[in-house]
Amino acid sequence: MPLPLTTLISGLSGVFIVMTLLMMMVRLSSKLAIALEKKQEKQES
């Protein structure tokens, strides 16, 4: 495959894979953070 095409395909797919993965991980970490904070609130009260 010619180099420009390799650059295009790996580049575009790379950007979208990273961002999709990041989106999923951010959702998960948000859930974890909210759960942790709830737990802490309960302990305090």
Added chain:
Amino acid sequence: MELFQNMWAAMAFDNLYWGHFVMWAIALTFVYLAIKKGFEPLLLLPIAFGILLVNLPSDIMEPNQGLLWRFYHYGEEWAVIPPLIFLGIGAMTDFGPVIANPRTLLLGAGAQGGVYVTFFGALALGFSIDQAAVIGIIGGADGPTTIFLASKLAPEMMGICAVAAYSYMALVPVIQPPIMKLLTTEAQRKIRMKSLRKVSKLEKIFFPIITVIVITLVVPDAAALMGMFCFGNLLRESGVVERLSLTAQNELMNIVTIFLGISVGATMPAEVFLSPKVIGVFVLGSVAFAASTACGIGLAHLMNLFSKEKINPLIGAAGVSAVPMAARVVHKVGSEADKKNYLLMHAMGPNVAGVIGTAVAAGMFLSVLK
């Protein structure tokens, strides 16, 4: 008589040629634009002065001895300054809108489409593949990333691409609105978005940590930029090192901006700058901006096809990472259609995601072309 001859020889007038005068005019135009029109003065003014200095005959850019050469060599060639600027940007950025609506990360990726459109445009115009990558990344609208990639792939393009990126950033309010209106209908521009949920402190602390892990694992070449970016953001959100956070976003940022600006300007001596290729870079730069805007909006339309909760397609245009100009433009165009539609914060999501997207795109270029 001989005395005067020797004095004349010691002066620099002999070495001048017409190109220098053209460069002085360009430098003075930038000075004028920065001071009188307020075009990105923080960067344009140092760049303009650097251009002026390097086009006065002296050894200021002479390798291993010139002052500006040293700034350039240790700051940019070693790729030290762009990541330090990212540290400051990280410390300034509130990721709340992204955390509240993680879908906007995809819009930050979508706008990078313009980078690749321009990449092929530049190849077609006869630039080498390394140069084409640097010209393409202008479409991400991110100065430090452009300089970072140029230092690694095509140092000879650094000055001109940085100037193109910063000039077009100042022109975001001119370039974007016509494209945005062309690609959306009045009804779509009126779409109101549900107000963003509150994001807790712990979520904000988790975000930079998760981000740096994910991005570095997938794109190791983006580690320098994203590592500093996430570190800066953690300084901000941790809430315990306010001194470090403020230093990163103010003093340190200002210091490196001075070194960056003046030495980027110094990479533009007349012999390099006055070539037909420069016009090509400027034309391609505006294509890059326009294409990125269009790609961002296109992806927003696409996402609306698949999801129940509609987003206003205008916010896709904020996927170019000119923060916060692009978000302001979205807000303005949106409020022209419906003045009670407040899109500013919704547009900040794709806008800061665009910064990440551009850095990742640069990392992908590096991994293939380096």
Added chain:
Amino acid sequence: MATIESPMAGKVFQILVKVGDAIAEDDEVIILEALKMENPIFAPEDGIVKEIVVKEGQQVADGDVLIVLE
């Protein structure tokens, strides 16, 4: 009783109405500064200003009540 809520986080830059003012839909009631941009906030419906909850210079979050109408 209706309220005008802040559509975004920002700082109250200027309050353009007084308690007792009759306002119509789309009138500018408050200017909110966010990201160094002054954003006018418009009244969502007709009404009379009953209470102004915020002060000029105050930081507000997305969804905070700015003005109570009656």
